[in-house]
Amino acid sequence: MSDSMINASLRQLSAALAEKKISSVELTTLFLDRIAQLNPSLNAFIATDREKSLAQARAADAAPQPCGALHGIPLAHKDIFCTEGWRTSCGSKMLENFIAPYDATVVEKFKAAGMVTLGKLNMDEFAMGSSNETSYFGAVKNPWDVSRVPGGSSGGSAAAISARLAPAATGTDTGGSIRQPAALCGLTGLKPTYGVVSRYGMIAFASSLDQAGPMAKSAEDCALLLNAMAGFDPRDSTSLERPAEDYARDLNQPLAGLRIGLPGEFFGAGMDDDVRATVEVALDEYRKLGAVTVDISLPNSGLSVPAYYVIAPAEASSNLSRFDGVRYGYRAPEYGDLNDMYAKTRAQGFGAEVKRRILIGTYVLSHGYYDAYYLKAQKIRRLIAVDFSDAFKKCDVIMGPASPSVAFAFGAKSADPVQMYLSDIYTISTNLAGLPGMSIPCGFGNNNMPVGLQIIGNWFDEARMLNVAHQYQQMTDWHTQMPEGMR
Amino acid sequence: MSLNSQDVSRIARLARVELSAAENAATCDQLNAILGFIAQLQAVDTDGIEPMAHAVDVVQRLRPDVVSETDRRDAFQAVAPDVEAGLYLVPRVIE
Numbered sequence: 001m002s003d004s005m006i007n008a009s010l011r012q013l014s015a016a017l018a019e020k021k022i023s024s025v026e027l028t029t030l031f032l033d034r035i036a037q038l039n040p041s042l043n044a045f046i047a048t049d050r051e052k053s054l055a056q057a058r059a060a061d062a063a064p065q066p067c068g069a070l071h072g073i074p075l076a077h078k079d080i081f082c083t084e085g086w087r088t089s090c091g092s093k094m095l096e097n098f099i100a101p102y103d104a105t106v107v108e109k110f111k112a113a114g115m116v117t118l119g120k121l122n123m124d125e126f127a128m129g130s131s132n133e134t135s136y137f138g139a140v141k142n143p144w145d146v147s148r149v150p151g152g153s154s155g156g157s158a159a160a161i162s163a164r165l166a167p168a169a170t171g172t173d174t175g176g177s178i179r180q181p182a183a184l185c186g187l188t189g190l191k192p193t194y195g196v197v198s199r200y201g202m203i204a205f206a207s208s209l210d211q212a213g214p215m216a217k218s219a220e221d222c223a224l225l226l227n228a229m230a231g232f233d234p235r236d237s238t239s240l241e242r243p244a245e246d247y248a249r250d251l252n253q254p255l256a257g258l259r260i261g262l263p264g265e266f267f268g269a270g271m272d273d274d275v276r277a278t279v280e281v282a283l284d285e286y287r288k289l290g291a292v293t294v295d296i297s298l299p300n301s302g303l304s305v306p307a308y309y310v311i312a313p314a315e316a317s318s319n320l321s322r323f324d325g326v327r328y329g330y331r332a333p334e335y336g337d338l339n340d341m342y343a344k345t346r347a348q349g350f351g352a353e354v355k356r357r358i359l360i361g362t363y364v365l366s367h368g369y370y371d372a373y374y375l376k377a378q379k380i381r382r383l384i385a386v387d388f389s390d391a392f393k394k395c396d397v398i399m400g401p402a403s404p405s406v407a408f409a410f411g412a413k414s415a416d417p418v419q420m421y422l423s424d425i426y427t428i429s430t431n432l433a434g435l436p437g438m439s440i441p442c443g444f445g446n447n448n449m450p451v452g453l454q455i456i457g458n459w460f461d462e463a464r465m466l467n468v469a470h471q472y473q474q475m476t477d478w479h480t481q482m483p484e485g486m487r
Numbered sequence: 488m489s490l491n492s493q494d495v496s497r498i499a500r501l502a503r504v505e506l507s508a509a510e511n512a513a514t515c516d517q518l519n520a521i522l523g524f525i526a527q528l529q530a531v532d533t534d535g536i537e538p539m540a541h542a543v544d545v546v547q548r549l550r551p552d553v554v555s556e557t558d559r560r561d562a563f564q565a566v567a568p569d570v571e572a573g574l575y576l577v578p579r580v581i582e
Contacts (some may be wrong), residue, residue, distance in 0.1 A: 016555075096565055097566075099565075099566060099567060101559065101562040101563055102559075113538055128549075140515065143540075169568070193542075193543070194541070194542040194543055195542070195543050195545075197535055207512050208540060208542065210541075234550065235547075236541075237547065237548065238541060240543060240545065283530055300531075303527070303528060303531060305524075305527060306524055306525040306526075306527055306528050307525075309521060309524065309525050310525055310528070317502060321503075321531055324503070325568055326567070326568070326575050327563075327566075327567050327575060328566045328567055328568075329568075330568075331568035331569070333575070335578065336578070337579075337580075338578045338580050339503065340505075340578075340579055341577065342503040343499075343500075343503050343504060343505040344502045344504055344505050346502075346505070347504050347505035347506070349580070350504070355514075356514070356518070356521070358502050358504060359495070359498050359499060359502055359504065359514065359518060360518060360521055360522075362498050362501050362502040363490075363494075363498045363518070363522075366498070366501060370581070372529070373525070373528075375538055376528050376529070376531075376533060377528060377541060378538035378539050379533035379536040379538050379539070380528055380531055380533060380536075381534060381538075381539040382536050382537060382538065382539040383531070383533070385539060416520075417517060417520065417521060418520055418521060418524045431543075433542060433543020434543055435542075446563050459543070
């Protein structure tokens with residue numbers, strides 16, 4: 001029973017709940033028990049509250065039938081989402097004692113759908129990192145090999161699903177923070193088009209790039225989760241007013257004639273051989289499904305990482321100015337005047353990578369440098385976006401690796417910020433362009449570590465991407481595999 | 488061009504982040520490595536290119552100028568480091 005439940009799809013869980021084969025309380029207890037048993041070795045969850053979760057589950061069990069597709073199913077939230085009554089730390093000492101007084105829109109929507117909150121998930125501090133090593137609460141371990149990183153910044157989300165501590169989780173993606181950990185932990189993650197999911201109550205990192213999305217075992221699960229997450233929100237000034245969609249509507253469409261664009265820039269030097277070989281086999285599977293591959297070019301994609309490391313820190317330095325020890329969060333115990341209180345509070349409350357990005361951002365926005373850095377990067381951002389719109393004249397989706405390597409060992413890149421930044425070399429360009437991107441598991445590389453295939457869609461083409469991923473997952477079973485040590 | 492320790496002190500002051508002398512030296516090297524990395528942007532010809540602030544070009548929405556939030560001052564101040572009588576307390580700024 002429990003083995004089938006921890007590996008079940010959301011549709012299967014929903015059916016089991018509707019048929020009363022299991023109650024939400026039993027299902028929630030099953031996952032809470034797994035968290036209690038396995039989390040100490042993974043550090044994926046940084047907060048659980050059995051009573052709160054079970055109260056939600058009891059309410060779900062008591063609700064009159066029929067219920068929605070996600071009703072009674074537990075999920076966990078990345079600790080970047082304000083969750084009323086829960087500690088919401090964003091992985092930082094700065095917010096170690098912050099109990100959110102309200103719900104993020106995403107949290108509110110999942111509550112309204114009847115989902116049960118299992119807890120809060122570890123992450124790189126303020127979502128700044130690609131390995132989860134910057135969390136104030138300690139790094140998350142990769143369930144496939146606990147000596148390796150889970151990726152970041154949604155590393156807790158990825159590890160939790162991979163180890164079957166939760167059937168689904170929320171993530172956020174500013175430069176690859178859903179797709180890269182999904183790839184490194186062997187699961188399915190989707191970053192929607194910018195503006196599709198509300199940013200309200202999601203602690204801001206780089207506002208023009210941040211986007212929340214679902215992380216789960218399969219594309220079908222992600223489609224159901226996105227149905228609940230997406231939608232216009234007047235409380236987010238960049239939320240888009242669009243008609244509601246059923247993102248699962250095209251899952252079963254055949255792929256015959258699908259044009260897959262392969263950017264030369266994503267298959268050049270810099271990608272490890274094991275990742276390349278695994279991705280090539282996945283592309284052959286797509287050809288068997290009737291898709292055709294087309295060579296395309298994204299000539300400015302090499303500029304995406306440097307452009308990102310102007311734009312994201314600039315926006316972060318502005319957003320993180322709110323953490324000043326006055327209205328919420330940490331305040332230094334000893335200080336002199338007001339400026340000294342700010343400076344000591346921020347020196348003690350932020351970790352090294354966060355401070356580094358605040359300083360870079362402050363510099364590139366400072367008097368006399370704005371045009372040379374921020375404005376220049378925004379122009380290059382336009383060039384990158386135009387490359388994509390040109391490419392989508394020749395293809396329906398774009399594919400490539402999600403990460404240049406499989407999960408690396410702890411400490412392998414943490415001493416060199418620029419090397420760490422390059423972990424996101426294949427994911428950052430879609431954030432700059434605002435495009436939707438996803439990663440699906442497509443096999444295993446060196447040391448039996450998971451490899452992710454990235455699927456990039458045209459703006460607002462999430463339903464097609466989910467179809468493309470789902471059809472592959474009907475042919476393969478990579479997405480159903482779980483790490484041996486986590487049984 | 489690269490930053491020296493005085494530049495780093497100035498940036499840290501603007502950012503309201505205290506840095507010790509040892510941190511200043513290490514930060515200076517790291518910031519210069521990052522700035523060296525992003526310097527490649529300068530070589531790109533961007534004449535006539537419109538800067539892109541947001542991924543999807545939409546016009547900022549306006550809303551009617553009416554009260555839309557309820558008063559939750561107590562709940563919001565419950566998470567503050569130091570409050571009194573509904574006010575946030577900070578070190579004295581006017582002598």
